[in-house]
Amino acid sequence: MIKQTDMIPMLDLKKEFLEIEAEVIGKVTEILKSTRYVLGPHVEQFEKEFSQFLSSSNTNNFYSMGVASGTGALFLSLAALSIKKDDEVITTPFTFFATVESILYMGAKPVFVDIDDKTLNIDVNKIEEKITKKTRAILPVHLFGLPCDMDRVMDIANSHNLYVIEDCAQSTGALINGRRTGTFGDTGCFSFYPSKNLGCYGDGGAVVTKSDTIYERILSLRNHGSRGNYIHTEVGFNSRLDEIQAGVLLIKLARLDEKNRMRRENANLYNSLLKDVVKCPAEPDGYTHSYHQYTIRSPHRDKIKETLSNEGISSVVYYPIPMHLQEALKGQGLKRGVLPVSEQAASEVLSLPVYPEMPQVSIRKVADVIRSCL
Structure with missing residues (x-):
């Protein structure tokens, strides 16, 4: 019989926690005493620092918005870009279900392009043959942490006037020639599920964008279609990052x-x-x-x-x-x-x-x- 101590797990979150235990407990205690639990100062600070983390010399300034999950980041992006019923979104069939689920939430149709045998990412050489008059966006996935060929994806999108939503759930911190994933498309969508490279202690996610318009729209959509004061300009969602998760993410982002x-x-x-x-x-x-x-x-x-x-x-x-x-x-x-x-x-x-x-x-x-x- 194999001893428990001799087993090798996929991930050891306990070992990671023990390294930062005192810092985490201190931060959580601070937040609990503040009684600010949703979309408070720690969320704002994390959004600022995450934007700084993703920035490089060859990217413009852009915004980060904390949301409830990586899935939330995807469907909020699609909603902010007004993807609607019967629109087509090109993506990969070799991914986690949330990628496709988010497209279906909008009533849109996922159009699958086969993957590259070497990288397991979407085969960029097969994308254009799937573009039709109904195509509105390309949703590439940086699978397992390896970036897609975003230069080629963006060239195709620009030549056909399509949006690009990057699924970065598995690629936080990955780079192409020094540029972080999530900073190429119209939006980048991140998951902070506990098992991710940057994981919180529950569900969490973020959307990043360079667009003022998309930024303002997602700030409203993530909060029931409101920017505050119980004034609702559209039907939105409840997809907000909470303070405790943001506090944990601030500690882990530095590492x-x-x-x-x-x-x-x-x-x-x-x-x-x-x-x-x-x-x-x-x-x-x-x-x-x-x-x-x-x-x-x-x-x-x-x-x-x-x-x-x-x-x-x-x-x-x-x-x-x-x-x-x-x-x-x-x-x-x-x-x-x-x-x-x-x-x-x-x-x-x-x-x-x-x-x-x-x-x-x-x-x-x-x-x-x-x-x-x-």
């Missing part, structure tokens, strides 16, 4: 670049140990992967997963079923075989533990088990 550096160090060790037995994650020149997940590919995926489990090592399949084959989306009418790269990837991908505090001895153990299995 994010270092934590991402640790993730990358762990990923590089995996690469050196596994590159000759499985397909390791890609990282094109000029791209900085944030390794929210370290995802390998192998035709022997199920055997690897079972062997790891028998040794007390966690692993997860992200994602076993691409969006176009999900039961909830059967009304879209897409059948198996229409998006073959996504379908093949779903049968081969396996994510391994890669959290920042993971000891190198554990990484070596994971790699040894995989190598012996194969």
